[in-house]
Amino acid sequence: MSSRSQMTTMNGKRPSSIPCRHQPEILSQHSDLIKYIYDSWNSVSRELDMCHNQPHSNSSNYRNGASVTYYQECEPNPxxxxxxxFNLEAWWGQRVVQSVITTRNANS
Incomplete structure (x- = not known):
């Protein structure tokens, strides 16, 4: 699948309305952005894994030495x-069923 077929809109325009001379530049910027996000996420993930693999004998040094902090609430928020x-999938399903019923009743 080409990158162009995955693009649906950009700045409110369809890909076919973007002049061909600009598409390689756009795809290059898109690729650069994806690479940056991918590399950044991998860096954070590696740091978090390293923090989890270190011994926790001195938790203050453990926390102060880590540049990545993972927050997990210990007690439920009152x-x-x-x-x-909210189950969005169930809501859409009910909406589709209701639409079919309404259409069927209108056509009867």
Whole structure:
């Protein structure tokens, strides 16, 4: 699959409306951005792995020496006690079913 077929819009324009002379520049910038994000994420992941593999005998040195900090809440947040995650997939499914029923009833 080509990179161009994966692009749907850019600045509100379809790829076919972008002059051909600009496409290589855009693809190059796109590739550079992907490479930067990929390299940055891998760097952070490696640092986090190194921190997890170090002995935890002195946790203050462990935390101060790490440039990557992973936060995980130990106790549930009391403000979120009634939080229920929203199932977007189920909502869309119900909407599609309702649309089919409505269309069927309108055509009957």
């Amino acid at each position: 403000q979120l006690k009634d939080f229920e995650p």
